[in-house]
Amino acid sequence: MSILGAKHPEFAAWEAEICAGVQGGGPFAVHGGGTRRIGLCEGASLSAADATWDYDPGALTLTVAAGVPVEVIDKMLATERQRIAFEVPDLRGLLGRDGISTIGGIVATNASGPRRVGVGACRDFCLGVGFVDGRGRAIKNGGRVMKNVTGLDLVKLMAGSHGTLGLLTEISLKVQPVPEMAATLIIEGLSEPEAVAAMSAALGTPFDVTGAAHLPAGVGVAARTLIRLEGFESSVAYRMGALQTALAAFGDSAVDWDSVTNDETWSAIRDVARFHGTDGDVWRVSVKPSDAPALVAAVQPEDVLYDWGGGRLWLLTQAGMDVRTKMGAGHATLIRASDGTKRRLGVFHPENAVVAKLSGGLRRKFDPDQKFNRGMMG
Template identity: 55%
Template sequence: MQREVTASKALCPASEAELAEAIASAEGPLRILGGGTRAYGRPVEGRPLTTAALTGITLYEPGALTLVVRAGTPLADVEAALAEHGQRLPFEPMDMRGLLGTEGAPTIGGVAAANVSGPRRVQVGACRDYMLGVRLIDGRGEIIKSGGRVMKNVTGYDLVKLMAGSHGTLGVLTEISFKVLPEPEARAVLLVEGLDDATAQRAMTAALNSPFEVSGAAHAPRGVDGAPVTMIRIEGFAGSVRYRTERLKEILSRFGEVAVETDPERTAAGWRWVRDVEAFHDRPGDVWRLSLKPSEAPEVAARAEPEGALYDWGGGRLWLLMPEGTDLRARLGPFSGHATLIRASEPTRRAIASFPPQPAPVAALEAGIRRQFDPRGILNPGLMG
């Protein structure tokens, strides 16, 4: 029987069929929620509908590196199940609770719906690249299945990619199939301190352009101890990591003294700090996430005049801490990329579009796709507007 969370009047269907019925019978807009931890975008006026009761791993074949899991399953449960077999989600999903001040538990459906991809994206790709198949309910209340459990099955593969990053505006995910990867045997992080942003950008580019399989490249103008630090991560078999570490030290030595950290706990903590943008957790202000050409990142950051910055993806992802209410797009003007408002007050999110405005032809295409999937316009209406 469908549960209703009385305190928030949120619909909490206990099965895919109940979720389909809840959407089909909805008399007005619905605010789609997973764990409720990724609260950004324009505020949605609608009845909350959560997938929190749709939990559980329905299939896990470690030997085939495939996992099928219901959308409401907590991300922590998925990661724990994989860790028992020495495996992981390749795309290193971010935990946004500290940055946004939200509570609850991130869900795997929320990760997929937002295409959440962390520092390792520079090597392995994005969340969508590991989604093999999905089940979802569209705005009519119809159940749709697309994709399969193996990479060879490309039936509906474009639809799988379409759902990644749609933020619940096209359909509500109920189940996702993933390809997973083995956990690396060893990890090393090369650290260069004291670089200005432009020099750090050149150092990250040098590392990423090398043949030594860098799995993370980040720069913090203000690191944990307050000093600038540039971080290069490599992972893999222990012997390979040792060899690549020495070669990368030679490449990076022209930028400054290179230190190497190999302690598993310290290296993991350092990259969580980058992944979750911990530098901004306890600091007031709006947080913007920019995707742009790495070579232009230092100049764009300087033009923004932020109160804080963090470079990830070798500079391809730039996090900026701005004074409250700043329209960063207006301040920057045109640049080769786009800016997303991730953290701001509700009045600011109403006044400034969180997601970057699209050119008219692209906006028309998106509107047409939404009409096909959600003809009544009830799924997270206005969230990405």
């Protein structure tokens, strides 16, 4: 069954209007609902249309205009017990913003939550994109099947480009059935190196872990290492028992089988709720998991959240601190700070000379006059 199988008639007219506007104007500040932008740029506001036109539950595919709110998509998918697989983070609480999160903003930032460690990132589920480039041309790439060979993979290129290559107009996604159940194994009291070792051991098993996070101790709360499994009830029960045996060397463990508390636990990790309402800067760091505890010890943040088995760190630091000076390998993005700090330190991790040359060449190709999100990524 296909829902809204034809594009809204208004979409073509809107797309033509955007193309004409880009050809004759600029610069533009490209955005979705404004809920997750972290970089700095100037220009006239430019956002995508809100229309939904093709959902095929049998094929697990969805095509929507880039301006469609994520909440609308979630509700549509829920009617067929399906979901966006990569567990979309909601950063409004972390960034102190209102607004409506859109699917275009999700793809533009490649926003991916805890489940990414098991199933992949946002870009891995993008089948096709439509966008308007800096010359005002409407471009489409990919389609609604996984094996769609159409030349240069612009789909992966646009995911994570933060609106610097063009305005996304439509998105095609692969979606996922909602599993019958989820359960979380909990080990309390591990040190951060021990927690990373336990998460690495869990991710090295054949038990299809879909979440691996560590929450250091807080006031009156012990440190908790969390491992999530999802699937059919009988399968989860069997795999959880085997996982407890595999991790027995790390100490006693308990299992949370309750769907409500599981949702609450992983939603809080996904949205970095631990840092909501706090003072200080927030950094998101990608690092080799085995290097994570040493980096945290060097930075000495106010607080930290380990996700992706330690491969992604959320660091709460004193305002103005430069985490990158404490790093060897890795990649650090300044998610929350004053505009002055962002200008001084840079939001995105500096690129090496080879990558910078490639990135600059791509931006000149797609947006030769730098009309879109000028200055956003250097």
